[in-house]
Amino acid sequence: MGTVVWAGFVATILSACVFWVFRTFEWTRFSPTTQLGCIFFREPNVPATETVGFLLFLGLGVSLLPALFVGLMRVMGGTGWGTGIAAGLLVGAAAAAALPLLERVSGCIKQGRLPPPGRFGLNWGRATPWAVIAGHVAYGAVLGGVLAAF
Numbered sequence: 001m002g003t004v005v006w007a008g009f010v011a012t013i014l015s016a017c018v019f020w021v022f023r024t025f026e027w028t029r030f031s032p033t034t035q036l037g038c039i040f041f042r043e044p045n046v047p048a049t050e051t052v053g054f055l056l057f058l059g060l061g062v063s064l065l066p067a068l069f070v071g072l073m074r075v076m077g078g079t080g081w082g083t084g085i086a087a088g089l090l091v092g093a094a095a096a097a098a099l100p101l102l103e104r105v106s107g108c109i110k111q112g113r114l115p116p117p118g119r120f121g122l123n124w125g126r127a128t129p130w131a132v133i134a135g136h137v138a139y140g141a142v143l144g145g146v147l148a149a150f
Contacts, residue, residue: 004070005062007146012061015139019131027127030099030117032135033057038108049108061139069143084144085137092136096120096129 022028034044037053044050072087073079099121108114121128 003147003150004066007143007150008062008066009058010146011139011142012058012065014142015061015135016057018135018138022127022131022134026125028121028125028131029114030121030124030128030131034108034114035102035106036060038106038114040107042107042111042113044108044113065139066143069140070147073140073144073147079144079147081141081145081148084140084142086140087144088137088140089133091140092133095136096132099128099132 016033019030019032023031031053033050033053033056035053036056037049037051038044039056040052041049068091069084069087070079072090073083076083076086097120099117100119103109103116106114109116115123117123117128121132125131
């Protein structure tokens with residue numbers, strides 16, 4: 001159990017870095033921490049939104065997400081870098097396809113503080129689906145690799 005939490009923590013930090021790189025180069029406006037915070041708040045530009053979003057991102061990254069990824073990797077043959085990448089591709093593609101659903105749960109989008117994501121999040125930048133997939137692939141690769149090492 002401790003190994004899964006540690007692997008999830010390392011993978012979560014790396015995936016946060018991937019999302020940050022995409023935003024830094026202005027390839028996307030998508031921020032998973034802001035979107036998670038906007039589930040509870042209606043203003044994306046206040047510290048509480050980002051703080052709550054980051055805590056949720058970290059909490060989900062060490063608990064529910066590793067459970068999902070480990071289950072997928074077991075179905076695909078076991079933990080490892082390769083199966084982690086494959087699981088990341090699947091989960092990332094599903095997450096990118098589900099981005100339009102944020103319009104229903106995000107207080108920031110409902111209040112007009114953030115634009116709706118559009119299909120695959122393309123309203124937030126042409127690279128948004130690729131950012132979502134890349135973040136999940138990085139997460140899966142690191143999670144699978146760390147778990148396989150232990």
